[in-house]
Amino acid sequence: MTQSGRRKAFSRFVEILCGAAVLLALVPLFFVFFYVVQQGFSSLNWDFFTKMPKPVGETGGGMANAILGTLYLIAIAGALAIPVGLIAGVYLSEYPRTRLATATRFTADVLNGIPSIVIGIFAYSLVVMPVKHFSALAGGVALGFMMIPIIARTAEELLNLVPGTLREGALALGATRSRAAFSVMLPAALPGIMTGILVALARISGETAPLLFTAFNNRFFTMRLDQPIASLTVQVYTYAISPYDDWHRQAWAGALVLVTVVFVFSVLARVVTRRLERMHRT
Amino acid sequence: MAPSSRRSTDDRLFRLGTGLFALFVVLLVAGIAFELFRSSRLSVQKFGFGFWVTKVWDPVAGDFGARPFIWGTLYSSFLALLISTPIALGIAIFLSELSPKALRTPLAFLTELLAAIPSIVYGLWGVFVLVPLVRKLQVATPDWMRKIPLFSGPPLGVGMGTAAIILAVMVIPFTSSVAREVLRAVPNTQREAAYALGATRWEAIQAAMRYGRTGIIGAIILGLGRAIGETMAVTMVIGNNPQVSWSLFAPQYSMAAVIANEFTEAADNLYLSALIEIGLVLFVITLIINGLSRALIWSVTREVKVKAPKAAAPAVEKAAA
Numbered sequence: 001m002t003q004s005g006r007r008k009a010f011s012r013f014v015e016i017l018c019g020a021a022v023l024l025a026l027v028p029l030f031f032v033f034f035y036v037v038q039q040g041f042s043s044l045n046w047d048f049f050t051k052m053p054k055p056v057g058e059t060g061g062g063m064a065n066a067i068l069g070t071l072y073l074i075a076i077a078g079a080l081a082i083p084v085g086l087i088a089g090v091y092l093s094e095y096p097r098t099r100l101a102t103a104t105r106f107t108a109d110v111l112n113g114i115p116s117i118v119i120g121i122f123a124y125s126l127v128v129m130p131v132k133h134f135s136a137l138a139g140g141v142a143l144g145f146m147m148i149p150i151i152a153r154t155a156e157e158l159l160n161l162v163p164g165t166l167r168e169g170a171l172a173l174g175a176t177r178s179r180a181a182f183s184v185m186l187p188a189a190l191p192g193i194m195t196g197i198l199v200a201l202a203r204i205s206g207e208t209a210p211l212l213f214t215a216f217n218n219r220f221f222t223m224r225l226d227q228p229i230a231s232l233t234v235q236v237y238t239y240a241i242s243p244y245d246d247w248h249r250q251a252w253a254g255a256l257v258l259v260t261v262v263f264v265f266s267v268l269a270r271v272v273t274r275r276l277e278r279m280h281r282t
Numbered sequence: 283m284a285p286s287s288r289r290s291t292d293d294r295l296f297r298l299g300t301g302l303f304a305l306f307v308v309l310l311v312a313g314i315a316f317e318l319f320r321s322s323r324l325s326v327q328k329f330g331f332g333f334w335v336t337k338v339w340d341p342v343a344g345d346f347g348a349r350p351f352i353w354g355t356l357y358s359s360f361l362a363l364l365i366s367t368p369i370a371l372g373i374a375i376f377l378s379e380l381s382p383k384a385l386r387t388p389l390a391f392l393t394e395l396l397a398a399i400p401s402i403v404y405g406l407w408g409v410f411v412l413v414p415l416v417r418k419l420q421v422a423t424p425d426w427m428r429k430i431p432l433f434s435g436p437p438l439g440v441g442m443g444t445a446a447i448i449l450a451v452m453v454i455p456f457t458s459s460v461a462r463e464v465l466r467a468v469p470n471t472q473r474e475a476a477y478a479l480g481a482t483r484w485e486a487i488q489a490a491m492r493y494g495r496t497g498i499i500g501a502i503i504l505g506l507g508r509a510i511g512e513t514m515a516v517t518m519v520i521g522n523n524p525q526v527s528w529s530l531f532a533p534q535y536s537m538a539a540v541i542a543n544e545f546t547e548a549a550d551n552l553y554l555s556a557l558i559e560i561g562l563v564l565f566v567i568t569l570i571i572n573g574l575s576r577a578l579i580w581s582v583t584r585e586v587k588v589k590a591p592k593a594a595a596p597a598v599e600k601a602a603a
Contacts, residue, residue: 007482007485010484011482014487015376015483018372018373018380020372021368021369021376022372022377024369025370025373025451025455026393028451029392029395029399031407031411032399036407084306087299088303088307090300091303091304095297095301100301101304104308107307107310108307110311110572111307111310111311113511113571114314114565115512115513115538115565116511116513117511117542118314118561119314121317121321124545152307176292176296177296178292178293178296178299181296181300203398206402208401208402212545212546216546233402236402236403240409255402255403255407258400259399259400262399263395
């Protein structure tokens, strides 16, 4: 073979390898989905959503307490993170070149990269340690801290997509800076921001590590903020490492619910972002 | 008061008010660092640097050494990167340079979906699907191979190798999506110049990669940060046995896993403090790694953003980035 023929053949070979890499990465994705759907679907029934867990050793029962618990934890996290993240995002997009904005952007990225288990330790020493017992509040705070940087950066990005002429128009009409930001810019960016928040909520609902020693676990359900509370993820973990077949079955069902929630919101976010991008481009 | 001065007061209040929330984010990270330092003082004072080189982990006797955990974290992350880096770079190259346009978006979406699967689901899958599979593989390993330290030990299924595989799968989407962004930021003139010199497609890609190499290294390091901090999936398959071993079959332990497993059991202050010290080091390591990777990635992607029209139309800047 000629020199250039060999080079071309080698190039072709590497190109095929790159394509193979994509397929190779899709293999685990397919297998995880396949097993979660197969195992989860056959274990998922009405009881799973409506019944409380049975005592250890008895079969049957469900994860009603854990599902409610996850929703409750997410509500606490959202109540903390959405206002803080949104307003921090407004600051970042209104005053993008200040020193505080740079510092905030940097620390938000840092916060995003901190292992979730470390956030759990922080929530533990902040909320659990002073009162000496695990609580729903501690779990919600841990999840909330993880959400803040995501929401702040999403809000900033989407506010930046809104044409600056809108702000200038509002200011020219005599609006104050805050009026322009909160009554003109924010509403214009809101559909995208809402989607971003939903995705953040869906992702955070899949977190386990920060809940292990903050929200802990509970085989009953209580609305009290100062009591331990079950969550879908911690329950799946507990059941997965248990020796009981019926619990394994329920763990798969829980995993299916988690994956479905994350998947639905990821697709939704994709659709909305594309529509927004198309809207702003024209 | 004149309306204009009322307006400037209002504007100042607005800046101050929203700024406080931005400041909260900064203080949060500072608070985490402070709290970790404060709560681990007991252990730091008692064991000093010896904590990181001692092998003994005996909560009953109050003897704590973190060497098996830091070994397990570093070794598993290193192995994971060994597997994930070629695959992730292959994906990045395929999606940014080779893929037909129609396939690009759906394939990118699918690979990024790997990052959206909760870590507990990976763990569950690992325990019930991957571990039995690895065990079969270990049983089938011929005897002469088992004599090599890398493959020694009983066929348990759980262990270092299993953890590395799961970690690799979890890291791939992070590395590949950032590497793709870096490749996209490489000016097309680089590739065109290579083609003009008679380069093949792969040689042109190599030229583009060489141009963006700092950013690509940044993407790999970002994956390392993710691997080091990963908790649940690793905890469920690594075997949770504090030993230092080269063997891929041996059950071992990681920093995040020991915190996850033992934090609620830590009965006395010294025990808790030792676990928090492990958390502190995890925090510092990921801080350094993320900072470094961001700086590297930024050094490549920044140049593109500068070229886009600045304040005029943010939407264009976004589309170009």
